[in-house]
Structures are given as structure tokens and as C-alpha cells.
Amino acid sequence: MDIKKFLSESRAVSPVIGVILMVAITVILAAVIGTFVLGLGDQVGDTAPQASFSFDYDDDSNILTITHESGDAIAFERLSVSENSDASVTDEITGDANSDGNMNAGDTIAVDFGSDLDDGDEVRLVWTSESGSNSATLQTYTR
Numbered sequence: 001m002d003i004k005k006f007l008s009e010s011r012a013v014s015p016v017i018g019v020i021l022m023v024a025i026t027v028i029l030a031a032v033i034g035t036f037v038l039g040l041g042d043q044v045g046d047t048a049p050q051a052s053f054s055f056d057y058d059d060d061s062n063i064l065t066i067t068h069e070s071g072d073a074i075a076f077e078r079l080s081v082s083e084n085s086d087a088s089v090t091d092e093i094t095g096d097a098n099s100d101g102n103m104n105a106g107d108t109i110a111v112d113f114g115s116d117l118d119d120g121d122e123v124r125l126v127w128t129s130e131s132g133s134n135s136a137t138l139q140t141y142t143r
Contacts, residue, residue, distance in 0.1 A: 048127055048136035049074050055123070055141040062113040064141065066125060073102040074127060074138075081111045083123040117143045 051071030057064045064081075068074070103109070117123070121143045128135040 048129075048134070048138070051138060053125060053139045055139075057117065057141075057143065059116065062116055064111045064113065064117075064123060065108055066111065066141075067108045068103050068105050070105050073104045075130075076101050076103050076109075078127050078130070079103065079109070079138075080126045080128065081123060082126055083113075083117070083121060119143055 049072035051074060052069040054067045054069050055064060056067070066081075111123070123141045123143075125138045125140075126135055127138050
């Protein structure tokens with residue numbers, strides 16, 4: 001047996017590596033394409049932001065001031081307020097969101113109710129995704 005020929009012979013290695021690489025590429029492509037075909041890729045950007053808010057209700061003016069304490073910046077137009085009482089929101093939400101259109105830490109919004117909120121009434125700050133398919137209650141205020 002010729003030892004030099006045995007050590008320099010590498011014909012069988014190339015086809016094995018080639019097959020392994022082709023199988024790996026095929027599996028990765030199938031996973032990526034399958035994710036988007038099944039619609040799972042569309043939901044990646046629809047996760048609710050994580051933020052903390054504080055609430056301050058003024059009995060005299062029936063205005064609830066909501067302050068963004070900390071967390072993710074949230075697009076101002078994605079926020080809405082809903083409540084379970086007889087009071088209704090008389091005006092749209094007004095606020096001091098920055099010029100970038102986002103509600104950042106320290107920004108406030110004011111919600112004007114037509115009548116007084118009673119004890120036990122619940123007001124929810126709701127976020128809705130850009131596509132409108134997902135929504136989440138970010139925080140709840142109970143009077």
C-alpha cells in the first residue's frame with residue numbers, strides 16, 4: 001500500500017460535503033417559505049408594545065389624564081380609550097405626543113368624559129395593530 005497516495009486521496013470527501021450542504025440549504029429554504037405561506041410571518045410585527053401608564057382623574061372637569069411612565073414608544077394613532085360605564089368620551093383623545101407621532105415616556109393624553117365616572121367604572125387604554133387584526137389592553141384604570 002502506498003501511504004502517500006492514501007493520505008492525498010480526497011475524492012470521497014467532496015461529494016459527502018456537497019450533499020450535506022444541499023440538504024441543509026433545502027431545509028432552511030423550506031422552513032422560511034413555509035412560514036410565510038402559512039401566514040405566520042405576517043404576525044411577527046403585530047405584538048403589543050410593553051409600557052406602563054399612570055392615571056389621574058379630575059372630578060370637576062371629568063377629564064382623565066393618562067401619562068406614559070416607561071416602556072416602548074407607541075404610535076399615538078394606535079391608542080384608544082374604552083370604558084364600561086354610562087359616561088361616554090365626548091371628544092377625541094388629545095395629547096402632547098412628540099412631533100414624531102409617538103407617545104414616549106413622559107407624554108400625556110387627556111380624555112374628556114361627558115359625565116362623571118362612578119366608583120367601580122373601568123377605563124381601558126387599548127392598542128390596535130397597524131393592520132387592525134390585533135388589539136391589546138395596555139392598562140386599566142378603575143375609578
